[in-house]
Amino acid sequence: MRDTTPQGTYKVQALDRAFAVLDLLGESDTPLGLAQVASSLQLHKSTAHRFLMVLERHRMVERTPNGKFRLGLRLFDFGNRAIEQYDLRDRAQPHLRRLVTETEETAHLCILEAARVIYLDKIEPARSVRMITRIGASNPVHCTSVGKAILAFLPPERAAEVVRRIRFERLTHRTIATPEALRAEMEKTRRRGYAVDDEELEEGLRCIAVPLLDAQRLPVAAVSISGPSFRVTAQKLPSIANQLLQCVRGISVDMGYVSSSRANRAATAAWTA
Amino acid sequence: MRDTTPQGTYKVQALDRAFAVLDLLGESDTPLGLAQVASSLQLHKSTAHRFLMVLERHRMVERTPNGKFRLGLRLFDFGNRAIEQYDLRDRAQPHLRRLVTETEETAHLCILEAARVIYLDKIEPARSVRMITRIGASNPVHCTSVGKAILAFLPPERAAEVVRRIRFERLTHRTIATPEALRAEMEKTRRRGYAVDDEELEEGLRCIAVPLLDAQRLPVAAVSISGPSFRVTAQKLPSIANQLLQCVRGISVDMGYVSSSRANRAATAAWTA
DNA sequence: CAAGGAATCTCATATCTTGAGAATCTTGAT
């Protein structure tokens, strides 16, 4: 049996399998029957069944009236405990909300994990095509404005470390495809103070992001505005960037990273060491 | 080694243990070291270590800079996938938000699972003492307004089944403590159309809830308003109940449970097959 | 710089998971 195990030396077969089951159910947008689970994962009916029963007992999985399996609400519980540590999310929300009202476009709050950015929160404007992103999901750093915003303001060594981990997959024809190109882009980002993703993640989607710096002036997250390229035009970028900076400044104050009074030092200048 | 396994026949030791680890980390509000995890769970250092490494590989746990363990963001991802199925949450949110603006008190959206209610969403008013509830968490049916609201409108057999499962623990001196008392309370709830929790869950906290009925007029969720007893006074209950009904009506329409025009035809007749 | 505490790692052993297959339950077609 081939295992889906990512690289890593420690192994507990049962766990890898269980998570494979959860993964599968998480990917599928419709509940799956035992047989489907078993065959998709190359598990024996019997084995898959046992796993599902145990997962169900833990409420990690639940059954629809017709007996199919889907993710259970225990995961929702765990998920909420997991972000609770990041009280960033709660504190940032009001600011994001205001930002969305102003810009009429979707706002995201993201953090960096390994070489991917994770969406901690998303606020959508009242009337707008729903974006496909799901809170909790992740994207590669190099093709998102948030990723670039964080990366650009990370200390050189840590940034290099992240870049090393990137697998430069091409998602659109504009996706940055080499470490060199990415480094150049980061330079540009630092100069203007905000990062742009110009249809590099998805055709027709343009995003702009600024980093949220903590008390040590290290980026802990990024806030972005995303929208269809025809609405988020190149001309509007500077003004949106401004609104983003304002928003981030508010969050910084709320988080206690900066005192509200002297909250105005340009983030750009601060980075020297 | 004693296992924490709930009742249930199927067993996979490794899974039960892994979830015990997650549970432990979820309960603790500070990250835990390997030794703490091992001793709390009566696992061998070595075993606990292996589990943590595997969980970390799957990003179910992550390590703080000083090497302690806490819940990982993968859980956040899974959690969000898990509620995605309940698009109820998204649809209800705007209505809840309006409700909160009107009442200036905290609103909850809950569903029933087994004999507990699970908090799908919580909206807090701008200025208010933060409530202790965590989205995703759960409480026993019998001591919450939401629980009683759903229970009261469930078909008799299903309600009975739920009641059978309740372990009548006393959380305050007012907590309903017997099936009979609960049945009486349900009768009362049906008569007036809304459920009340008068400091039965927590001293000083009063809540009021109404059920959200689907197209078959079966309760699928409940919406509540909670606040300190001195603000959510007995006199205000009817007027809050009214606002709740309004809110729930809006959600029903959004969910397509009722047509907005003739929102009041009893769909009772529809249930035959 | 040493000592104590914590985290990692190794490996032989037996425990726990595995999966073949039989039994049972559903579903849909006739």
Next chain:
DNA sequence: ATCAAGATTCTCAAGATATGAGATTCCTTG
């Protein structure tokens, strides 16, 4: 109704897999 096809649940013997004692290494702190 009745049957067949498909899906799910259950049992149990075999052996692969997780286990944990303990040795080793890595930090921390005095």
